[in-house]
Amino acid sequence: MGGTSLERFLPIAFGILGNIISFVVYLAPVPTILKIYQNKSAEGYSSLSYNLSLFSCLIWVYYAHLKPNSGLLISINAIGCLILTCYITIYLVFATRKDRIFTIQVFVALNLVTFIGILFLTLLLFSGTNRLTVLGWICVGFSISVYAAPMSTIRRVVRTRSVEFMPVNVLVCLTLSAAVWFGYGVFTKDAFISIPCLLGVFFGIGQIVVYVIYKRKGNAVEPAEPEHIVEVAEPAPAQAAEAQVAAEGSDHEDGEGGAQEPAAAAEHITKIAEHVAQIAEHIVKLAEITPMSPTQEERKAAAEEGEGSAVETVVPENVINIPASEMNGRDE
Structure with a gap:
């Protein structure tokens, strides 16, 4: 009896704790949204993680609706849908034209077309446990993408040596949330919940380690120099300026103002092809010059x-x- 009571209590306890932490996760971007509102500009920030999170919430609401005794999943993901929609709306108001167009395109393609397509396909082609299994694997894939989405900022942190655009509060909350929901998945024997959450813990720890490393590098330079040298070669303004230039020039380096992370991959491939063509051109010129x-x-x-x-x-x-x-x- 004691074991049975504990088995019933642990899923409820982890589910309630997961709801609380997940709610904090949804509120974690509030400082970023407030900064966007105060600056009247969303330049340097990406809406991709918000769109991915919104789609993940929609899918999990659908999954929890099909699975019995999943009221805790429905409640927190429904709240997440509402909060994330507000974030995206505020972002659209203050985003540049390119970022606004990209955000709307992603929202329509992902949260409307794709979700409705999954809804109809799973209802028409599958039934019973097969429908739940197919939908579960879809949830796994997009949950992993949500946990991995902030990793796109690691490239900017390494390049600029600045953690200005790395939301450490969001990373910590996501890591804690992933750990709690992993426990919920284990005790409810739901692999579709435990698998992505376990990976989310690893992703979160890795990103926090990167933040700590570059945060220490940024703070350890100034006090190590003598006073008469600090006035000449103080690195802090240079780092701040470099981070600002990276944010302002993200339209050219990171796609659509930091918001087009998927499009950046195609752009990088194009740049690589251009570099290869330039190298080939130089080789041809050298081949023409050498015999002379x-x-x-x-x-x-x-x-x-x-x-x-x-x-x-x-x-x-x-x-x-x-x-x-x-x-x-x-x-x-």
């Missing part, structure tokens, strides 16, 4: 015919065939 060098010709001729013939190959043929009398006339 007399030293190269002499060495090649010396290896094949001897040093005497090498000198002859350098002298143009029309000079060799000029008669001696004509040469004397030219000298005079």
Whole structure:
């Protein structure tokens, strides 16, 4: 009896705790949203994670609706849908035209077309446990994408050596939430919940480690220098300026103002192809220039015919065939 009571209590306890932490996760971006509102600009920030999270909430609501005794899943994901929709709306108000267009495209393609497509396909093609299994694997895939979405900022952190755009509060909350929901999945024997949450714990810890490393690097430079050197080579303004330039120039480096992370992959492939073409062009030019060098010709001729013939190959043929009398006339 005691074991049975504990088995019933643990899923409820982890589910309630997961609801509380997940609610905090949904509120974690509030400082970012407030900063966007105060600056009247969303430049340097991405809405991709909000769209992915919204889609994940929609899918989990559908999954929990099909699975019995999943009221705790329905409640928190329904709240998440409402909060994330508010975030996306505020982002759209203050985003640039490119970011706004991209955000709307992702929202329509992911949260409307894709979700409705999954809804109809699973209802028409599957039934019973098969429908739940297919939907469960879809939930696994997009839950992993939500946990991995903030990893896109690691590239910017490494490049700029600044953690300004790395939301550590969101990372900590996501990691704690993943750990709690992993326990919920284990005690409810639901692998579709435990698998992505376990990966979410690993993703979160990795990103927090990166934050700590670069946070220490940014803070450890200034006090280590003597006072008369700090005035000349203080690195803090340079790092701040570099981070600001990276945010302002993200339209050229990161796709659509930091919001087009998927499009950035295609852009990088195009850039790689351009670099390869440039390298090939340089190789062709070098190949055209190299045979014109007399030293190269002499060495090649010396290896094949001897040093005497090498000198002859350098002298143009029309000079060799000029008669001696004509040469004397030219000298005079």
